[in-house]
Amino acid sequence: MKLIARDIRKEMNGLLVLDGVSVQLDEGEFVTVVGPSGCGKTTFFNVLIGLATYDGGEIVYEGRGVENLRGLVAYMQQRDLLLPWRTLMGNVLIGPEIQGELNGETLTRAKELLSFFRLDSFSDMYPSQLSGGMRQRAALARTLMFGKDLLLLDEPLSALDAITRRKLQSYLLALSDRFGKSVLMITHDVEEALLLSDRIYVFSALPARVRRVIKVEMEKPRSIADRRFLELKEEILDELLEEVQNGS
Numbered sequence: 357m358k359l360i361a362r363d364i365r366k367e368m369n370g371l372l373v374l375d376g377v378s379v380q381l382d383e384g385e386f387v388t389v390v391g392p393s394g395c396g397k398t399t400f401f402n403v404l405i406g407l408a409t410y411d412g413g414e415i416v417y418e419g420r421g422v423e424n425l426r427g428l429v430a431y432m433q434q435r436d437l438l439l440p441w442r443t444l445m446g447n448v449l450i451g452p453e454i455q456g457e458l459n460g461e462t463l464t465r466a467k468e469l470l471s472f473f474r475l476d477s478f479s480d481m482y483p484s485q486l487s488g489g490m491r492q493r494a495a496l497a498r499t500l501m502f503g504k505d506l507l508l509l510d511e512p513l514s515a516l517d518a519i520t521r522r523k524l525q526s527y528l529l530a531l532s533d534r535f536g537k538s539v540l541m542i543t544h545d546v547e548e549a550l551l552l553s554d555r556i557y558v559f560s561a562l563p564a565r566v567r568r569v570i571k572v573e574m575e576k577p578r579s580i581a582d583r584r585f586l587e588l589k590e591e592i593l594d595e596l597l598e599e600v601q602n603g604s
């Protein structure tokens with residue numbers, strides 16, 4: 357196993373937010389977490405990357421018990437912003453820069469990535485001059501530039517309209533298919549989870565527990581019109597609806 361988070365428990369100001377959450381990810385897997393809004397997904401993400409403490413449970417990375425995944429993985433936070441005073445290329449190079457690896461090789465890799473994300477003609481522009489979809493692609497390129505083989509993404513496409521979102525999902529698929537990364541992604545979009553994931557964890561309403569784990573066997577790229585796809589989508593939506601109704 358690449359990553360095991362076992363029985364993670366967290367309280368915030370006396371409120372139980374994570375009620376024994378266990379999530380696993382195999383080498384090369386694309387795993388998503390879906391759950392009702394406010395159920396604790398970002399809190400779980402923050403615990404994993406070390407931006408929040410936790411009160412119980414354990415995290416095992418590549419067979420080794422760790423406090424959190426700081427320095428071991430690359431991550432992209434929800435509503436992640438590019439630095440407005442840096443060009444697109446300047447943003448993409450943040451990883452190598454803070455790792456002290458700014459050299460010809462990383463520069464070449466950054467250029468290749470910008471070209472893959474179809475941003476090569478915009479590398480000297482500033483974030484404010486770019487569309488939302490371009491900024492999200494740049495943020496993905498920046499995350500890849502950290503050179504880690506596990507990526508943690510919290511709603512990486514959340515700020516986008518439906519059509520741009522659909523277009524960018526193929527870039528998310530490329531993270532595992534083309535770049536060979538293991539990915540743990542949080543999303544509230546069931547279709548997106550079904551398009552991309554090898555496995556889906558469905559979280560309950562607050563406090564978060566794993567309500568169900570679904571192995572998605574369909575070959576990728578997938579079609580949202582596929583019968584099995586539609587069945588699974590209905591099932592997951594029903595479970596989420598039930599959670600929201602129980603929770604309120």
Ligand SMILES: Nc1ncnc2c1ncn2[C@@H]1O[C@H](COP(=O)(O)OP(=O)(O)OP(=O)(O)O)[C@@H](O)[C@H]1O
Pocket residue numbers: 368369373391392393394395396397398399400434544562
């Ligand atoms: N800064 C905060 N202060 C106090 N409570 C908070 C804070 N942030 C989150 N919470 C509590 O923790 C719960 C979980 O929040 P979290 O952001 O983890 O949910 P989420 O599943 O990521 O939601 P969303 O789908 O909207 O991104 C919230 O319902 C809220 O009660």
Ligand SMILES: [Mg+2]
Pocket residue numbers: 397398399434
């Ligand atoms: Mg969140």
